[in-house]
Structures are given as C-alpha cells and as structure tokens.
Amino acid sequence: MIxxxxxxxxxxxxMLAVLLLMWILTGRDFVQIGNFQSMAFQLPELGILSLAMxxxxxxxxxxxxxxxxxxxxxxxxxxxxxxxIDPEATGVGxxxxxxxxICAGLLTSVVIGLVNGFLIAKLDVSxxxxxxxxxxxxxxxxxxxxxxxxxxGFPNPVRFIGNGLVLGVPMPMIIFILSALLMALLLNRTSxxxxxxxxxxxxxxxxxxxxxxxxVLLKTYLVSGLYSGIAAIIMISRxxxxxxxxxxxxxxxxxxxxxxxxxxxxxxFGTVSGLVIALVILQMVSSGLNLLRVSxxxxxxxxxxxxxxxxxxxxxIGKYQEKRWQS
Amino acid sequence: xxxxxxxxxxxxxxxxxxxxxxxxLINPRFLTLENLFxxxxxxxxxxxxxxGVLFVLISGGIDxxxxxxxxxxxxxxxxxxxxxxxxxxxxFLIVSGIGIVLGVINAVIIYFxxxxxxxxxxxxxxxxxxxxxxxxxxxxxxALPTWFREFACIRxxxxxxxxxxxxxxxxxxVIWLLIIAVAWVILRYTALGRGxxxxxxxxxxxxxxxFNVFRLQMFVYSFMGLMxxxxxxxxxxxxxxxxxxxxxxxxxxxxASVVLGGASLAGGxxxxxxxxxxxxxxxxxxxxxxxxxxxxxxxxxxxxxIILTSVSASAYRRKxxxxxxxxxxxx
Numbered sequence: 001m002i003x004x005x006x007x008x009x010x011x012x013x014x015m016l017a018v019l020l021l022m023w024i025l026t027g028r029d030f031v032q033i034g035n036f037q038s039m040a041f042q043l044p045e046l047g048i049l050s051l052a053m054x055x056x057x058x059x060x061x062x063x064x065x066x067x068x069x070x071x072x073x074x075x076x077x078x079x080x081x082x083x084x085i086d087p088e089a090t091g092v093g094x095x096x097x098x099x100x101x102i103c104a105g106l107l108t109s110v111v112i113g114l115v116n117g118f119l120i121a122k123l124d125v126s127x128x129x130x131x132x133x134x135x136x137x138x139x140x141x142x143x144x145x146x147x148x149x150x151x152x153g154f155p156n157p158v159r160f161i162g163n164g165l166v167l168g169v170p171m172p173m174i175i176f177i178l179s180a181l182l183m184a185l186l187l188n189r190t191s192x193x194x195x196x197x198x199x200x201x202x203x204x205x206x207x208x209x210x211x212x213x214x215x216v217l218l219k220t221y222l223v224s225g226l227y228s229g230i231a232a233i234i235m236i237s238r239x240x241x242x243x244x245x246x247x248x249x250x251x252x253x254x255x256x257x258x259x260x261x262x263x264x265x266x267x268x269f270g271t272v273s274g275l276v277i278a279l280v281i282l283q284m285v286s287s288g289l290n291l292l293r294v295s296x297x298x299x300x301x302x303x304x305x306x307x308x309x310x311x312x313x314x315x316x317i318g319k320y321q322e323k324r325w326q327s
Numbered sequence: 328x329x330x331x332x333x334x335x336x337x338x339x340x341x342x343x344x345x346x347x348x349x350x351x352l353i354n355p356r357f358l359t360l361e362n363l364f365x366x367x368x369x370x371x372x373x374x375x376x377x378x379g380v381l382f383v384l385i386s387g388g389i390d391x392x393x394x395x396x397x398x399x400x401x402x403x404x405x406x407x408x409x410x411x412x413x414x415x416x417x418x419f420l421i422v423s424g425i426g427i428v429l430g431v432i433n434a435v436i437i438y439f440x441x442x443x444x445x446x447x448x449x450x451x452x453x454x455x456x457x458x459x460x461x462x463x464x465x466x467x468x469x470a471l472p473t474w475f476r477e478f479a480c481i482r483x484x485x486x487x488x489x490x491x492x493x494x495x496x497x498x499x500x501v502i503w504l505l506i507i508a509v510a511w512v513i514l515r516y517t518a519l520g521r522g523x524x525x526x527x528x529x530x531x532x533x534x535x536x537x538f539n540v541f542r543l544q545m546f547v548y549s550f551m552g553l554m555x556x557x558x559x560x561x562x563x564x565x566x567x568x569x570x571x572x573x574x575x576x577x578x579x580x581x582x583a584s585v586v587l588g589g590a591s592l593a594g595g596x597x598x599x600x601x602x603x604x605x606x607x608x609x610x611x612x613x614x615x616x617x618x619x620x621x622x623x624x625x626x627x628x629x630x631x632x633i634i635l636t637s638v639s640a641s642a643y644r645r646k647x648x649x650x651x652x653x654x655x656x657x658x
Contacts, residue, residue, distance in 0.1 A: 064579070119635070119638075119639060123639050123642050123643055123646070124642045124643075124645070124646050125638050125639055125642040126592055126593070126638075126642075128389075128592055129586055129592065129634070129638040130635070130638065130639075132579055132582070132583055132586075132634065133583075133631055133634040133635035133638060134631070134635065135579070135631075136579075136580075136583070136627050136630050136631035136634060137627070137628060137630075137631025137632060137634075137635060138631070139627050139631070140624070140625065140626065140627025140628030140629070140630070140631050141628060143624040143627060144624050144625060144628060147624060148624065252391070252449045252452065252453070255445075255446070255449055256449060256450070256453075259446050265443045265445060265446055266443070295460070295461045297456070297457045297458075297460035297461050297465075298457055298458070298461045299457070300453045300456070300457040301453055301454045301455075301456075301457025301458045301461070302457075303453060304449075304450040304451065304452070304453035304454035304457065305450070305454060307446065307449075307450040308436060308440075308442070308447070308450045308451075308454075311440060311442045311446065311447075311450075312440045312442070315440045315441055315442070
C-alpha cells in the first residue's frame with residue numbers, strides 16, 4: 001500500500017514545499033481566499049483533460065486528440081445553444097435545449113473516442129499515430145465548422161457551469177472533483193480498471209489471463225473521449241465562447257501533468273491521487289509566479305524543469321532502492 | 328512487381344501519382360517546372376526537419392523539441408548577425424552550434440537518467456521555448472541584413488516562363504538535397520547508420536553486437552539538433568522574417584509526414600526515400616488543394632484523412648502478414 005503511494009507521498013512533500021516557497025516569496029498575497037478561489041477556477045480544465053490523457057497512458061498508449069475533440073464538442077454545443085436560444089431570454093423552456101446541447105457535445109467526444117478505440121484496438125494502429133490522425137482530422141472539422149470565427153453568447157445557466165459558486169466553491173472545481181472520484185472508482189474498484197493496469201504492464205500476459213484486450217482498449221479510449229467532452233463544457237462556459245484551436249497549448253501540459261503525477265509513459269502505473277497532487281503543484285507554481293509578475297512563458301519553462309527534476313529524482317530513488325535490495 | 332508491392336514506399340508513391348493526376352486534370356498549372364521548383368523551395372525547411380526526425384525515429388526514440396531548438400538557433404543567429412555583422416557561413420556556424428548543443432542536452436538527459444524520450448523532449452521544448460520567449464520578449468525581427476536577403480534569392484540556374492517571369496532551382500533547395508544525400512549515405516553505407524537501425528531494433532542486442540549505445544544516442548540527438556538549427560535558418564531565409572512563434576506547434580505535422588513515409592515509431596525501420604515521399608505527399612496535397620481552389624480550412628480535414636487511411640492500411644497489412652506467418656508455422 002505504502003509502496004504504491006510512495007510517489008504520491010513524495011509529490012505531497014513537493015506540494016508543501018512549493019506552497020511554503022510561494023508563501024514566502026509573495027508575502028501574504030498567495031494565501032488569500034481569493035487566490036485559492038481563482039486557482040480553483042483555473043485548475044479543472046487542465047485537470048479533466050489530464051484525466052483523459054492519463055487513462056490512455058495507463059494502457060501504454062497516448063491520446064493526442066483530446067484537445068481537438070474537446071474543441072469540436074464545445075463548438076457543437078455552442079452551435080446548438082446559439083442557434084436555438086437567445087442569450088438574453090430567461091424562459092424556462094430553454095432548459096431542454098441546454099441539456100440537449102450538452103449531450104450532443106458529450107456524444108461528439110464519445111464518438112471520436114470510439115473511432116480512436118476502433119483504430120487502436122481492432123486495426124492495431126499504434127495509439128500515437130491513430131490519435132495524431134484523428135487530432136488533425138477533428139481539428140480540421142472544427143475549422144470547417146467555424147470558419148475561424150468565435151461562437152459566443154450562451155444563456156445564464158450555461159455560464160453558471162463555468163463561473164458559478166456553490167457555497168463558495170467554484171462549479172468547475174465541483175465537476176473536477178466528481179470526475180476525479182469517478183475515475184478513481186473506475187480504476188480501483190471495477191474489473192475494467194484492473195484490466196487497464198494489467199494491460200499496461202504486460203499486454204501479452206494480460207491476454208493469456210483471459211482478458212479481451214481489444215475491448216479494454218476500446219472502453220479506455222471511449223472514457224478518454226467522454227472526459228474531454230466534460231472538459232469542453234467547462235471550457236466554453238467559462239469563456240462564454242467556443243472556437244477552433246482553443247487550448248492547443250494544453251496538449252503537452254496534460255502529458256506533463258500525468259507524468260509528474262507518477263503515470264508511467266510505458267503504461268501500467270499511475271494513480272488519480274498522484275495526478276491531482278501534480279495538478280495542484282503546477283497550478284500553485286503558475287499562480288505564484290503570476291503574482292510575482294513572472295512572464296507566463298517563464299512559467300512554462302519552469303514546469304518543464306520541474307518535470308525533468310521529478311523524473312531524475314524518481315530515477316535516483318529507484319536506483320537507490322535497487323542497490324539496497326541487492327545488498 | 329510483386330517484390331515492389333512489399334515496400335511501403337511503393338504505396339505512398341502510387342498515392343502521390345494518383346493525386347498528381349487528379350490535380351493536373353483540374354488545374355494544369357500543377358505539372359509545371361515552375362510549380363515544382365516552388366514546392367521544392369518552400370517545403371525545404373519541413374524536409375530538413377524530417378531528415379532529423381527520421382534518424383530519431385529509426386533509433387527508437389521521438390523528439391518533440393526540434394521546433395523549439397530551431398527557433399532558439401534561428402533567433403540567436405538573427406540577433407548576432409544584426410548586432411555584429413557576418414556572412415552566410417557565420418550564420419550556418421551559429422545555428423549548427425546551438426542546434427548541436429541543445430540536442431546534446433536532450434541526449435544527456437535521456438541517456439543518464441533513463442527518462443523516456445517523449446517526456447524529455449516535451450520538457451525541453453517548454454524549457455527552450457519558454458526561456459527564448461522571455462529573453463526575446465516575443466519580438467519579431469524584420470530588418471535582416473542585405474546579404475541575407477540576397478543569399479535567399481540565389482538560383483543555381485534560371486529559366487523564364489511564358490509571361491516573362493524568371494524562376495529556377497533555388498540555393499535553399501540545394502542545401503536540402505545535399506542534406507538528404509549525406510543522410511542517405513550515413514544510413515545506408517556506414518557502420519554508424521547500421522548502428523542506429525540496430526539500436527532502434529533492440530538496444531540490448533545493439534550493445535551486445537559491440538555498438539556504443541551512448542555514442543549512437545549522442546549522435547542521433549545532436550544530428551537532430553543540427554538539422555533543427557539548419558531548418559530554422561532556412562525558414563528565416565524563406566520568409567525573411569524572424570518570428571519566434573512561427574515554428575513551435577508544427578512538430579506533430581513533421582512527425583506525421585515522416586511516419587507517412589513508413590518510419591515506425593517503435594524504431595528500427597524507415598528509409599530516406601520513404602521520408603522524402605512522405606514530405607512530398609503532404610506538400611502536393613496542400614499545394615494541390617490550393618490549386619484546385621479548395622477553401623484553405625478544408626486542408627486539415629484532408630491531411631487527417633490521409634494520415635488515418637495510410638496508418639490504418641499499413642497496420643492492417645502488417646496484421647494480415649502476421650496472420651499468414653502464423654498459418655505457415657502451423658503447416
């Protein structure tokens with residue numbers, strides 16, 4: 001038990017260190033309620049997208065199409081919303097359309113997930129290539145649908161999803177916590193979760209222990225697609241607009257967050273708790289540096305350095321343990 | 328004929344021929360020397376990146392950071408030649424030097440700490456690009472030296488078209504062709520090249536066969552850096568502007584074109600000819616869509632479809648072949 005979570009414990013310590021460091025550097029600014037609240041508004045998008053990335057990395061794959069499919073879902077939802085509802089109207093009748101629009105958005109992502117799953121599971125295309133292809137294709141569809149314009153102006157209930165507070169907790173944060181819990185439940189308490197870990201460790205052994213590998217892969221990419229759809233809803237409602245190529249810079253960040261959280265790029269290892277801690281670390285670093293008026297590009301560079309540092313530390317710890325085990 | 332069908336390159340070539348025929352039927356301007364020379368010039372920077380990426384993919388790794396390396400090298404070079412003067416050779420020296428150094432940093436991190444190549448290079452992409460943007464302030468540079476402008480206009484030979492406009496084989500294309508020739512010789516006829524294939528196939532076997540895996544890895548990533556540096560310079564030569572944000576974000580497109588040419592992400596497979604065809608396919612596609620007056624926002628849809636069809640087809644063929652192989656074993 002402790003072994004499985006030892007990386008999370010190290011990360012937890014790093015998180016505390018970052019918190020203290022930012023506290024010292026920024027004075028009182030960092031520990032204000034307002035700052036934590038704004039962090040809680042920013043984290044969920046990247047968080048849910050990282051969950052979508054992580055689940056595919058657990059099987060030893062990768063999903064490069066998450067941002068593109070989030071964009072397409074967002075655009076589909078936005079198109080339905082703006083063509084049937086006037087943003088100023090406050091009628092009750094719009095509720096049905098909102099639910100329909102959100103469902104259509106989620107369905108779009110699920111379909112893209114299924115396409116990925118089909119290519120990877122049934123045709124044996126390597127995940128990086130299959131999702132690279134769907135990424136470019138879906139990206140193209142978003143540009144064709146919007147012709148490069150921004151779609152904006154959603155009714156109030158939709159804007160509430162991205163900007164509302166429930167008992168002082170931002171709505172996106174609540175959605176993120178629920179999504180993370182659901183993912184943890186899926187990975188730790190269902191047979192699909194167990195199979196995902198087994199397949200990531202050793203697909204051949206997994207196959208011969210009677211697991212239908214293709215089915216597991218298909219479901220994994222479906223879940224991944226669904227999560228990018230959820231992220232899309234938060235994304236468009238927070239900015240009250242949707243457009244092609246939103247959040248493209250998130251793609252590599254989701255890999256970074258997953259790996260920082262202890263997910264192995266080769267598959268088989270990684271926990272939701274590790275990922276959540278990693279996300280909090282990244283968010284604290286970027287918010288803290290923002291308070292210190294450091295350029296956002298410097299923040300990106302520092303994220304990169306943290307990633308390499310954590311990988312190096314993990315490597316050294318692994319080496320040390322190996323040596324102790326041998327002697 | 329049957330032997331030819333076993334190669335991935337044959338299929339890519341057939342697709343190119345079919346596309347070229349369709350495009351020419353719709354717009355005969357496609358099949359002119361002028362358009363060909365133009366394509367060879369404007370896609371040379373993508374082509375140079377692709378050579379580096381091919382080496383990395385054969386060695387069993389992947390590099391995401393090359394666009395950042397190119398940007399850093401080109402930016403430092405531009406600032407230096409504007410500040411201290413120089414000529415095209417100093418420009419080449421600067422971009423090559425910076426490219427190699429940044430590539431070696433990648434290789435050292437990958438080898439000594441055993442970090443997966445994709446993670447290392449995602450991290451270094453952010454580090455290189457982040458620091459460059461902070462240092463440069465993201466400023467574009469337009470005022471390039473005159474000799475820089477003149478070099479980009481040099482043609483090896485010049486022809487004149489019916490309307491009296493001159494065109495010809497650009498010096499930039501020649502740089503690209505030289506690089507292809509050198510890379511082809513390295514891969515095909517040197518122990519170094521065989522070593523890279525061996526390492527991509529299986530690092531452990533390569534080590535046992537007597538290859539120094541560390542040195543090979545050093546070579547591959549510094550070569551990638553060198554290519555990135557030169558591609559950065561070529562890009563500045565082509566557009567005559569140093570825009571720090573013009574290249575980063577294109578890395579997956581380059582990797583896609585190399586993979587279209589048959590290089591395997593698992594390592595150990597890939598040829599120079601295939602890569603050239605992959606780049607050509609992407610170039611002809613986008614040029615053809617323009618010539619056929621297809622609105623430019625359809626571009627990604629087509630490229631995506633081509634990539635998906637191509638990777639699915641080759642995966643399917645591999646699967647069939649494996650199935651056949653098993654059947655033979657049973658008999």
